[in-house]
Amino acid sequence: MQLKKYTDYGLRILMYLGAKDGAEAHERLTTIKDICETFSLSSNHVNKVVHHLGRLQLIETRRGKNGGFFLAKAPNEIRLDYVIRQLEGDEPWIECHNPYCVALPACELKGIVARGKELFYDYLREFTLADLLKKRGQLQQIFSTAS
Amino acid sequence: MQLKKYTDYGLRILMYLGAKDGAEAHERLTTIKDICETFSLSSNHVNKVVHHLGRLQLIETRRGKNGGFFLAKAPNEIRLDYVIRQLEGDEPWIECHNPYCVALPACELKGIVARGKELFYDYLREFTLADLLKKRGQLQQIFSTAS
DNA sequence: TATAATATGCATTATTCATGTATCTTTGAT
DNA sequence: ATCAAAGATACATGAATAATGCATATTATA
Ligand code: SF4
Ligand code: SF4
Helix, strand or coil, X not given: CCCCHHHHHHHHHHHHHHHCCCCCHHHHCECHXXXXXXXXXXXXXXXXXXXXXXXXXXXXXXXXXXCEEEECCCHHHCEHHHXXXXXXXXXXXXXXXXXXXXXXXXXXXXXXXXXXXXXXXXXHCCCEHHHHCXXXXXXXXXXXXXX | CCCCHHHHHHHHHHHHHHHCCCCCHHHHCECHHHHHHHHCCXXXXXXXXXXXXXXXXXXXXXXXXCXXXXXXXXXXXXXXXXXXXXXXXXXXXXXXXXXXXXXXXXXXXXXXXXXXXXXXXXXXXXXXXXXXXXXXXHHHHHHHHHC
């Protein structure tokens, strides 16, 4: 019972992008290499997460020389429940089929767990990327010295 | 992001025990074999879960011939949050060390997820095994015909 | 004393996550 | 035009953990 690193990497990437400043898009362009160096991660993995974030239209990616990516929305429009649900995958927390459980027709448990899961996400729904950037200055400093 | 089958097996075992009736302890004795046949599970795995439930003092186990196990508490005294926390293991849902994440000192995320996790368990805390036995009759029927 | 049950430790398999390699495509700079 | 730098994509490998299997010890009862 733990979030995938994949999901956390996605959030780190968003935090990195959100912490950056610069009015012009090209000033804000970040590359996969930047992320990897900052967080000491595998470029392949980050590659996939970045691609995923792009498909979700949370970031905009630019191929080719001088390419990179940047936030496609304002931080306060990026809700954490959405990000985590999408990156993590939104399957039920208990698998009752596969193989089929005989108790299923009379089981109260699956509903309770499912409701608990929704409460978890309801809570996350109260937060956006902007909330993760409260210590923006400190983040900037960490990211600039990390590489 | 899914509960382990191990955990669900534990809850199934408790449901099975709770659905049984019979005033005397020996009438209520269930064996690992019973569980395995009812749910079509591996006896080794069930073995371990039963042992675990015994250590948690949720069931009482009896070794030797005519042995088995039975609920050590009333169903309404067995809280779901406790069972799931114990069987599942109560680790954080995000691992920030191992390897160490540079953002940690300025990270708001880990706290948010940790709080969400607690809300999940807070919700489970409202339920006990008794709530899982609402359709007790139907469960009894299922369990008696399953084997 | 034989037998039926749980207890326990270790080995193996399966699944999923994480990572690596290679190649393609796009884009800007030279 | 050509090259190089970036993400996109597909596939392969490795690592971690969950799930299962096997063997044996221990205990209690008939
Ligand atoms: S016991 Fe309930 S929750 Fe668990 S697998 Fe069966 S139906 Fe699903
Ligand atoms: S980003 Fe925050 S939550 Fe994720 S690993 Fe780093 S410190 Fe932990």
